[in-house]
Amino acid sequence: MKPLFPGPSSPMGPKRAIWPAVKNGLRGRCPKCGQGKIFTAYLKVADSCSVCGEELHHHRADDMPPYVTMFIAGHIMVACVLEAQEVFPEMPTWAEMTFWPLLAALLCLGLLPIVKGALIAYQWALRMHGFGPESADDKGFEPRRLESRRD
Numbered sequence: 001m002k003p004l005f006p007g008p009s010s011p012m013g014p015k016r017a018i019w020p021a022v023k024n025g026l027r028g029r030c031p032k033c034g035q036g037k038i039f040t041a042y043l044k045v046a047d048s049c050s051v052c053g054e055e056l057h058h059h060r061a062d063d064m065p066p067y068v069t070m071f072i073a074g075h076i077m078v079a080c081v082l083e084a085q086e087v088f089p090e091m092p093t094w095a096e097m098t099f100w101p102l103l104a105a106l107l108c109l110g111l112l113p114i115v116k117g118a119l120i121a122y123q124w125a126l127r128m129h130g131f132g133p134e135s136a137d138d139k140g141f142e143p144r145r146l147e148s149r150r151d
């Protein structure tokens with residue numbers, strides 16, 4: 001019988017380097033090989049890498065990419081608005097009401113796939129969710145665990 005949790009008798013496999021994987025993810029590339037693409041569309045994650053076959057559908061990025069994107073974009077926007085008020089103190093209101101929302105939207109749309117790729121690669125490097133061997137995500141839920149508790 002296989003153990004419920006990873007331990008010395010069931011190693012999770014070799015340690016994965018986090019930073020190289022995240023750098024690949026930032027470029028939208030497979031965290032394992034760095035050549036295949038993570039996304040098949042703007043934010044649609046490929047089921048597996050087209051080059052090395054690494055399964056990518058295990059990711060659980062969920063709401064984290066938008067959260068991190070808004071955090072980064074917000075800090076950039078605040079700095080830009082404050083600087084613009086110093087450089088262009090007479091900027092008309094209509095121009096500000098047009099330019100800043102447009103810039104914020106474009107910044108978020110540009111950052112979102114970058115951030116999502118990096119977070120998926122980070123999950124892969126840490127073997128989170130189904131990225132590790134024999135993950136609970138692959139086995140389904142509970143029947144084996146319930147059987148093993150009876151032993």
Ligand SMILES: [Zn+2]
Pocket residue numbers: 030031032033034035036049050051052053054
């Ligand atoms: Zn790959």
